[in-house]
Amino acid sequence: MRNFEQIPRQLMGHGPTPLEHAPRLSEHLGCQLYIKRDDCTGLAGGGNKTRKLEYLVADALAQGADTLVTIGGLQSNHARQTAAAAAKFGLRCELILEDVAGTPKQDFYHNGNVLLDELLGANIHRLEIDQDLQAYSEALIVKILGEGQKPYLIPVGGSSVIGSMGYVRCALEIVDQIKAQDLQIDQIVIGSGSAGTQAGLIAGLIAASSDIPVLGISVSKTAPHQAQVVNDLLVPVMEYLLLEPQLAADKIHTNGDYFGDSYGVPTAGMIEAVKACASLEGLLLDPVYTGKAMAGLFDLRAKDVIKQGSKQLFVHTGGSPGLYAYREIF
Ligand SMILES: Cc1ncc(COP(=O)(O)O)c(C=O)c1O
Structure with missing residues (x-):
């Protein structure tokens, strides 16, 4: 693999961001929910x-x-x-x-x-x-x-190969944090759009020899379409890192069931998830990405696709300033 630390980077975020347990949401859901707080990256409201x-x-x-x-x-x-x-x-x-x-x-x-x-x-x-x-x-x-x-x-x-390096770094951070906290994470769940977050995380986990699966809940596309978008970025990301792209071939998991009518259009599940996270954990999601991704996590748990007692790591990719643009639906 390429020497990751030598890739030029201008420090501007607060990091490492916390990885914390959400006990009241865990009880509400019947699985153990952990949150990677990338809403706390620090720059003008933060986010991925x-x-x-x-x-x-x-x-x-x-x-x-x-x-x-x-x-x-x-x-x-x-x-x-x-x-x-x-x-x-x-x-x-x-x-x-x-x-x-x-x-x-x-x-x-x-x-x-x-x-x-x-x-x-x-x-x-x-x-x-x-x-x-x-x-x-x-x-x-x-x-x-x-x-x-x-x-x-x-x-x-920001989903170029270079931009995706930010989420390679995040994956390395997560692997260090779960080791330090002695956690076994069954799945990482994220909202996926232009896919730099998902492609970077997958590549970074491969680089760290971790086999934790990443589920990308699409905010605008069907599951196969989103998988294609992730793959189109993941292959050059792997190549840039001097990793064999084939290692990522079976690692793209997408779900296209929770974006509703289209990008940015509110859904009942999103509103419920935003309200539950706010009232149970003091956690502010957003209406377009993390709210819909969390609605997916809630529903997949209700359907027992996400198993009772399993350990889920939700990457909170930020976006709460968007709540103010959606005032009337809350
Ligand atoms: C809050 C938030 N979460 C998730 C995403 C999706 O990230 P990506 O475009 O890397 O898939 C975005 C993208 O704009 C975002 O603003």
Whole structure:
């Protein structure tokens, strides 16, 4: 394997994030639930993207970039953390944000992540639902270059090979923590979108010779479609780490039953899971990713797919600023 510690990284998160037991949720569910608190990565509200940005910003700076450009939904947590990382490193930030069909609208356009993006000094380009994000970002890159600036384009969710290194690091951290706490974890559960989190975790667990399975609960795609997205990233991630991609061939586990109508659209299960985590553990999930992933964990436990007494590690990937954009559904 490549010498992982030599991959350039700009420290910006608080870590290692805690890995803690959730006793009251465990009792509620009838399985032992542990939470990896990546909502506590520290950068402007925290979340999983901070880990990816440590590697992405290092790459951008190495290339002499002075402007971070990224794309996402209007309430993107990734966009918020990118804006914060740009502010911290004195870079300009251009966010191309698309409206999301079917979301509650009272606060969606002005509160939550988008309010924070503005506070963090990002320049926001608001796109309509059917506008072509890719074409817009290409035109914006040309414009920025024409102004003599040096843009660095971060793909949706920060899910490039470089960004995924953040979750290789997280997997190594988890393996150390469960060893130190003398825990046997049966499964890791995460919300999976652009898949850098899932691909990085799988690769990192392989690197640490751990065979804990990772279940990615999809926030927008069917299980086979999400598995394809994970695989398309995992293969180059393994190659970059100088690990044999074949080692990951049977390690992609996805579930597509809990995103409801589509990305960002509330479900009854998500609302129930967000309320249960808040009232039983003082734990704030989010409406788009962790709420739906936790709703999946709840339901899989109710159906006994997740066995009674088993030890489940939920990676809390952050996103609670999104709650403020969804006020009316709570
Ligand atoms: C809070 C939260 N959880 C999970 C994810 C999904 O991570 P990934 O895009 O790496 O699959 C995101 C992505 O934006 C997120 O904001």
